[in-house]
Amino acid sequence: MTLLAPQKTRTTLVRTVLRLVLGAFLLLAGISHLTVNREAFLAQVPTWLPLEGDFVVVASGVVEIILGAALLALGRFRVQVGWIVAAFFVAIFPGNISQLVTQTDSFGLNTDLDRTIRLLFQPVLVLWALWSTGAWKAWREYRTGRRTDGGN
Structure with a gap:
C-alpha cells in the first residue's frame, strides 16, 4: 500500500501544476483580450454571431x-x-472554426494547416481542464457509484 502513495502524490502534484498553468494561461489570455490582443481576438469572432x-x-x-483566477484559487x-x-x-470553439472557414x-495563424492544428488543440484544452481539476475523475466515480467525498 505504501508503494502506491508516491505515485498518487506525483499524480496530485502534476494535476496541481497543470491546473495552475492552465489558470495562468487563461488569466493572461483574458487580460490580453482587453489590452494588446484585442484586434486579434476580434478577428476570430464569427460574423454570423448576433x-x-x-x-x-x-x-x-x-x-x-474569472476562470483563470478560479483555477488558481480553487x-x-x-x-x-x-x-x-x-x-x-x-463554447469558444465556433470562433476557431470560423477562423478556419x-x-x-x-x-x-495564416494558413489552413495552422488553423486546423489549432482546432485539434481545442479538445486537448477541454481534457486538460477536466483532468487537472479532478472533474473527469469525479464524473467516473459518480458513474460507477464510487464516491471519495464521504457521500457528501
Missing part, C-alpha cells in the same frame, strides 16, 4: 480572467470549476 464583436471579445476576456468547488472551464472551451489570419 452580437457586437467587441462585446464578445471583452466579455470572453472577462470570463477568461477551493472546494474545484470539480465544478473544471466543468465550467471545459464548457467555456467548447473564413481563412482569417490572426495570431500568426
Whole structure:
C-alpha cells in the first residue's frame, strides 16, 4: 500500500501544476483580450454571431480572467470549476472554426494547416481542464457509484 502513495502524490502534484498553468494561461489570455490582443481576438469572432464583436471579445476576456483566477484559487468547488472551464472551451470553439472557414489570419495563424492544428488543440484544452481539476475523475466515480467525498 505504501508503494502506491508516491505515485498518487506525483499524480496530485502534476494535476496541481497543470491546473495552475492552465489558470495562468487563461488569466493572461483574458487580460490580453482587453489590452494588446484585442484586434486579434476580434478577428476570430464569427460574423454570423448576433452580437457586437467587441462585446464578445471583452466579455470572453472577462470570463477568461474569472476562470483563470478560479483555477488558481480553487477551493472546494474545484470539480465544478473544471466543468465550467471545459464548457467555456467548447463554447469558444465556433470562433476557431470560423477562423478556419473564413481563412482569417490572426495570431500568426495564416494558413489552413495552422488553423486546423489549432482546432485539434481545442479538445486537448477541454481534457486538460477536466483532468487537472479532478472533474473527469469525479464524473467516473459518480458513474460507477464510487464516491471519495464521504457521500457528501
